[in-house]
Every structure is written in C-alpha cells, then in structure tokens.
Amino acid sequence: MDGGGEAAPPTAHPAVQPLSFLLGTWRGQGEGGFPTITPFKYHEEVTFSHHPSKPVISYSQKTWKLKDSGEPLPMHAESGYWRPKPDGRTIEVVIAQSTGLVEVQKGTFDEKEKVVMLKSDLVGNATKVKEINREFKVVNDELTYVVEMGTNVTSLQSHLKASLKKV
Structure with missing residues (x-):
C-alpha cells in the first residue's frame, strides 16, 4: 500500500486496450438526412463503457431534439456490444435500435489513427433497411462519426453525422 493518494484507474482488458480512445461519455450535435426524409438536427450522448475483466465494450446512444420550450424531446436510442477480436485489428458489433x-x-x-470502420453483416427486423455502415474517428479529443444507409429503394449513402466532445 502506498499509504494514501488516489487509486490508479483500472487498466482495460488487453483486447479492449487498443480501443480505449473511445471509452467514456461523449455529447454533441448531429444532423441527418436521406432522400426519403426531411433533413434534421439533433443532440446526442454516446457512452462506451468497459469492465477490465471482460474483453467487450458496452455501447449506448440516445438522441433528442429541443422543443420550442427548450425541453428535450427523445428521438432515437440504441445499445449494444463491441467485441474486439484477438488479432488487434478486427471487431464485431451488435446494436439494437429503439x-x-x-x-x-x-x-x-x-x-494509432483512432478510427473504427464498420459494415453491416446482418440487418435484422427491417422491412426497408438493407445495409448500414458506420465510421467513428477521434481527432483532438473530438469523436466524429458518419452513418451510411442503404434501403430496398435507395443505394448506400450518408444518413447521419455528428461531432461529440468527451464529458
């Protein structure tokens, strides 16, 4: 025992360590659009959490818009798990949307580049959405992402983008 001071934060599981740049809660704003919908803006919170004994990251996301009264109005939420593979380069992700x-x-x-590139292997329980790609990147303590979507009538194209700061 060192007799005092703050305890060192637990280290990440070795499989998660290369993705530790994502860990924490991020907040900011985003915008969305698609040929079949009216463009929109939103506020967002994303949390990547991890227990050092498990080789997985828990993911949760929620968005809201502000009503004219200034009160938040919930829009979308999703949660899931990010599982880095032992090779230190590939990852599997499952996400359930609201x-x-x-x-x-x-x-x-x-x-090194602090980037994650994801492509849908399966989109389940969807009547129109056929594929979803996501890119997450951290630059200068800012998390940005782009979500592309393809449907049964529209090819893969930009749907969402946001810029978030760690809180």
Whole structure:
C-alpha cells in the first residue's frame, strides 16, 4: 500500500486496450438526412463503457431534439456490444435500435489513427433497411462519426453525422 493518494484507474482488458480512445461519455450535435426524409438536427450522448475483466465494450446512444420550450424531446436510442477480436485489428458489433432494428456489424480499427470502420453483416427486423455502415474517428479529443444507409429503394449513402466532445 502506498499509504494514501488516489487509486490508479483500472487498466482495460488487453483486447479492449487498443480501443480505449473511445471509452467514456461523449455529447454533441448531429444532423441527418436521406432522400426519403426531411433533413434534421439533433443532440446526442454516446457512452462506451468497459469492465477490465471482460474483453467487450458496452455501447449506448440516445438522441433528442429541443422543443420550442427548450425541453428535450427523445428521438432515437440504441445499445449494444463491441467485441474486439484477438488479432488487434478486427471487431464485431451488435446494436439494437429503439425502432426494433438490429445490426450485426464487422469491421476494422486502427489504434494509432483512432478510427473504427464498420459494415453491416446482418440487418435484422427491417422491412426497408438493407445495409448500414458506420465510421467513428477521434481527432483532438473530438469523436466524429458518419452513418451510411442503404434501403430496398435507395443505394448506400450518408444518413447521419455528428461531432461529440468527451464529458
């Protein structure tokens, strides 16, 4: 025992360590659009959490818009798990959306560039959505992402983008 002071934060599981740049809660604003909907803006909170004994990251996301009264109005939420593979480059992700849609994604990550690229392997319980790709990147303590979506009538294209700061 060192006799005092603050305890060191627990280290991440070795499989999660290369993605530790994501860990924490991020808040900011985003915008969305698609050929079949009216463009919109939103506020967002994303949390990546982790217990050092498990090789997985818990993910949760929620968005809201502000009503004219200034009160938040919930829009969308999703949660899931990010599971880095032992090779230190690939990842599997499962996400359940509040709309009932479920995504199984596979992708790659680059610890040095602080980027994660995901492509849908399966989009379940969806009548129109056929594929979803996501790119997350951290630059200068800012998390940005882009979500692309393809439907049964529209090819894969930009749907959402946001910029978030760690809180």
